[in-house]
Amino acid sequence: MKKLIIISSFLTTLVIAGFGQRKTVNLPDIPGYVTLKCDFHMHTVFSDGDVWPTVRIDEALRDGLDAIAITDHLEYTPKKDFIPVDFNAAWKIGETYARERNFILVHGTEITRKMPPGHFNALFITDASLIAKDSVWDSFEAAAKQGAFIQWNHPGWKSQQPDGIPKMYDIHQRLIKNGWLHGIEFFNDNEYYPLVFTFCNQYNLALMGNSDVHGAISEAYSGDEYSNRPMTLVFAKNKSHDSLKEALFAGRTMVYFRDMLAGKEEYAKPFFYQCISVGKPYYQNDKSMFFEVTNRSDIPFYLFNGVKDAPSNITLAANSVTRVVLSKKVTVPLVYDVKNVLTGENEVLKIELK
Amino acid sequence: MKKLIIISSFLTTLVIAGFGQRKTVNLPDIPGYVTLKCDFHMHTVFSDGDVWPTVRIDEALRDGLDAIAITDHLEYTPKKDFIPVDFNAAWKIGETYARERNFILVHGTEITRKMPPGHFNALFITDASLIAKDSVWDSFEAAAKQGAFIQWNHPGWKSQQPDGIPKMYDIHQRLIKNGWLHGIEFFNDNEYYPLVFTFCNQYNLALMGNSDVHGAISEAYSGDEYSNRPMTLVFAKNKSHDSLKEALFAGRTMVYFRDMLAGKEEYAKPFFYQCISVGKPYYQNDKSMFFEVTNRSDIPFYLFNGVKDAPSNITLAANSVTRVVLSKKVTVPLVYDVKNVLTGENEVLKIELK
Amino acid sequence: MKKLIIISSFLTTLVIAGFGQRKTVNLPDIPGYVTLKCDFHMHTVFSDGDVWPTVRIDEALRDGLDAIAITDHLEYTPKKDFIPVDFNAAWKIGETYARERNFILVHGTEITRKMPPGHFNALFITDASLIAKDSVWDSFEAAAKQGAFIQWNHPGWKSQQPDGIPKMYDIHQRLIKNGWLHGIEFFNDNEYYPLVFTFCNQYNLALMGNSDVHGAISEAYSGDEYSNRPMTLVFAKNKSHDSLKEALFAGRTMVYFRDMLAGKEEYAKPFFYQCISVGKPYYQNDKSMFFEVTNRSDIPFYLFNGVKDAPSNITLAANSVTRVVLSKKVTVPLVYDVKNVLTGENEVLKIELK
């Protein structure tokens, strides 16, 4: 009693949507702040990237981001035989393009040195060409003079740190002392560096997560459901360039990549509770109560270490309602570890389902 | 400067989520009513389907539905050599299973006759076995006695109506006169019957859209982004079995399949405006104003026939924000036809972007 | 009795494969020739494209192509404020890069004029800068002097031909008379122009199918199973630059896009029979014989208009074995129309399942 397929989608006969459209990303605001989705590290043909600057804005819009920085290298310009070096080119090309799209483009550049000190992005600058100096220290000073937010990039990158473990050299200590270092990448490309969490706490630096993409973003991150690029979630007073800058200097960030979140408990906890709501029991029988937990966000949460007689683990799939069957024997609070929300180098978020 | 891929998703090392979880479907409520997502036509091994009744509930939960009816055939039980005929089996197996999952199971059955009159589902019944009668008229009477909501299934199915065009026979007129016919399928499986819209208006019947699935739902509807099953959206006073029944008898339905919606303008218009919001202009230049339209729903909207100097068509992709660049020459209201929202056999919804 | 998911794929813990690898495309050779998969129309940052030339080679390798031409515009260089005009830049950058990857890069350029005559690609050239002339006729002459294969691009493009129907102007006739026009695009981007088939037959021109891609190819063609880019299949004596050129001038091409193939019957027929094999009957009962048809290619074939008592249509899905149940009443040859293989403007391939 099966019938033929005779309806085709309207979609296939129309203009394909997508490019130039902004996907709705389900990552909630937290009380007092809007959550800006940002990526502060990427390249174009003006250094060693493979795409034109406007592509970076189109990609970011489609991924639902609010802000990016294009950070072409100062010291590495392998395409210069064909493209004259212009450290501000991406900014000049992108500035109006972004504004017309209700999108925040941050003027940035990458200071690109051997380790130590390694690679650094200077963000919110006014002229990248003034930061290109022989001495790396002079570069930092020039960036600082422009009011830059300076982040240390991929501190555990194996090409510069063969064991993969980030290391604070003397120059990093001096940068911090001078107030010239404000953030460190925890996520970069497809890597992460757990120790960065400890550095951030110790030196009061913002946790950063960025793609460092060189080719097309859709090829760098694809394949399954949780293949979004790394991003920095910035908790800003409102969606604007200046609020974004204020929030970064204040260190109000979390980082997000695939199905992993990391950030200080003071941000991770309210963020989690904004994602989740716990319903009233809708049914019971002799042994058990039944209730639902709604996860309105794009991030799944893996709850572990349930209390005695409660489910030992619960997966709150993204954008889903999960049924919990709870034994009536359980009388203590329903506390769990959230395995994929890191609040420290070796700590995960602890929450309660109320 | 590309690095190795070293992070794998947490997901792959954990229990796969999904089954038994309810996907969040972005189909908004309308003022005064909650929108219940329903499928009132499907089969199991107790007639000519291929799955066990609980599978139908699990599938529907995962698809984000609120209610289903399992409607095994009364007159067609090809598995009876192995499974004794029991017209209420799916209901008995599913009733508690659904309740434990905060899910509405509607007791139903399918009256399965040659055309005329064809196939009909009786919904909200109390005992299917009492509806199995030699005379089809007796079956209708028995269903009506149980207070059933009766829908005419796939009226243009080519096995019964070779030209594919639904036809009202004398018996259908008599059913309507008796108050024994309350809805007609506009969508069934992968078909739709435009003329049904006219019948519904003429005889005050509810527009219905259902899957009539026999195998696994995930195999019947798969492949691309808009591959959801057909469903009936019911505008009910609240999410409960009784409210659902009241709303169906009151004819408060729309139907939804792939990227097509159909329903009376009195429901389609508020539904559309609940999906969409139009932002304030965020930028302008000499010639144009720039603003954004947010579509918070899972349904794309294809806007056509724009006024002079406005974009002639706009695709509001699902769960996306679309930028509109509007010439300052435009002074009249921004009215559009919504090509994929049908409000009549040959009519589409007209809206205004305010 | 369901168990936990505890195996994760090796893949997720390893370097992601793909870039720099060549997908195996299942498009068979035909007797006497190898089938080269080619795309002769695309852009980079050296005209109005958005990517670096090596990206085009990497994309093509991944898509399983054997050859491409990069054809930046001579008359349209909107990025010239940042990138000095160099009509041979893509060739200089790509030549060795392609050779190291066992890939054929064809030196090309696009003559870009108003209609008439419109846009043309000159392929197998030696110096694009010599083709940039004030007079379009001089450009053609310069290209011809370099031994170029010249194709007319998107002759029905609505920006130049508002009704979408290709039209032969006087200049086209003169080009043909001079031997300066050798092919026409039937597929371009997501369009096709049926009338081109008739032009090709009338004037003995090669049928061409190309992407004309400007951004990342993976974003231009994505979404479902049949989302490959348009390509020109060239039947060459062997896989080499010179054989490719010889075959193009000899007009030995078919074009392929999504699930559509088009080409002269002399190529389409052997190509189809190389994709397909018909098995011996493996079973029979009173009424029917059962046999299998194997489709080893990536292209599905939709067979229609079966003879009396035979299945009226058969879909031979790509890379699949299809069971055919044949009534024993059928005694005539099993001939079919192949709906998605065009052999003329209004003709489809006729085949027999032997």
Next chain:
Amino acid sequence: MKKLIIISSFLTTLVIAGFGQRKTVNLPDIPGYVTLKCDFHMHTVFSDGDVWPTVRIDEALRDGLDAIAITDHLEYTPKKDFIPVDFNAAWKIGETYARERNFILVHGTEITRKMPPGHFNALFITDASLIAKDSVWDSFEAAAKQGAFIQWNHPGWKSQQPDGIPKMYDIHQRLIKNGWLHGIEFFNDNEYYPLVFTFCNQYNLALMGNSDVHGAISEAYSGDEYSNRPMTLVFAKNKSHDSLKEALFAGRTMVYFRDMLAGKEEYAKPFFYQCISVGKPYYQNDKSMFFEVTNRSDIPFYLFNGVKDAPSNITLAANSVTRVVLSKKVTVPLVYDVKNVLTGENEVLKIELK
């Protein structure tokens, strides 16, 4: 210069292919044998599964398998209030259905006991009802009398073996001594048990890999590229029921799941070399030679531990051609470990690229 999308696929307007068609699986034969793709463990509504027996055959055809066994439980029939117990029902329903589809259905059943001895499938039986005995030993004897091939199912299943490590009890030793045990599952569902490899070598048992699926197969294995079900590859003299049986008793098997293969070196080595071919160098420069390795199979191969100066690892993606750039300094054979082809509990296949 971007154009509208105006071609829709033919596919969407036609009957959807797929069900009832057999996917072409790229898993090569080895010299002297055909490779039969098999799954010998699955359930239907006749025990605790959720689908009708013919669904299992349709699913297997679509997955490209050659043979399955349906193995409903003898001792666990939770649906018996609605479906009378009939241990041969799946066989009766499926026998002709399979034959008409050129598909091998193996008559089987599952002996389902507490550990020890646990669960066992008896395959190639003649009457399952005669194997249902009070004493498990009597069941084995009855199966053996029917000439059954007997496999031990999921020996490390945590519900029966809480530490997940398979353990040979006395009864298993006695079964082996009697010649009543012929295979053990290495893969079951989403689990695998490394120690099984050692048991197979020690007691000369066939390595088995099966799905043990209860619901729809498409829901049990889905999500990414390597989501095929577990299968047993059987190296048979030809594709027939009897050859399959002969090969199993002779222990000529490998097992395959996701991107993992396991089997004795005598099968794994020729299988690998049938998947792979190494091309002649196509290019060289001062330092390096360039050649291609083609992997014609659906399985990627992860090559590790390259010799000095050679690439330390190479990923041969499935159905792809991989370019290898080899330093001219390398003079020794290009040997590698294939990380995802296990040839023992702690051994992987060693190969040479010649």
